[in-house]
Amino acid sequence: MGDLGMFGFWMFIAACVIAGIxxxxxxxxxxxxxxxxxxxSGRDIDPDMVEQLIGKSDxxxxxxxxxxxxxxxxxxxxxxxxxxxxxxMVSEEARWVLMGVSALVACIGGGLxxxxxxxxxxxxxx
Numbered sequence: 001m002g003d004l005g006m007f008g009f010w011m012f013i014a015a016c017v018i019a020g021i022x023x024x025x026x027x028x029x030x031x032x033x034x035x036x037x038x039x040x041s042g043r044d045i046d047p048d049m050v051e052q053l054i055g056k057s058d059x060x061x062x063x064x065x066x067x068x069x070x071x072x073x074x075x076x077x078x079x080x081x082x083x084x085x086x087x088x089m090v091s092e093e094a095r096w097v098l099m100g101v102s103a104l105v106a107c108i109g110g111g112l113x114x115x116x117x118x119x120x121x122x123x124x125x126x
Contacts, residue, residue, distance in 0.1 A: 035054070066115045076109075080101055081098075083098060
């Protein structure tokens, strides 16, 4: 019975991921179709309208999002480390496992932080 529950859980996760990807793709197709119809109608294309439809892919947004992600990962890493201290009272082995997970999450946060710095340098041309 437990195997069926695990299978159901992972199928639910897969369905959520696939639905999210499908929704994003359909949204982009809709925006492109709108632009295509505007071009075919022969009307002038306003750059502000195009930016509003397609969205602005600004490096500053990428830098900010990466930086925020790094801060969140830092907080999660600290939380897992504290949790490992409490769980270590029950099982010494579990403490070390969770400390390893905390280190992994901290490395991911560090990578996000350095990626934000890289995007910032690319933007300024340094």
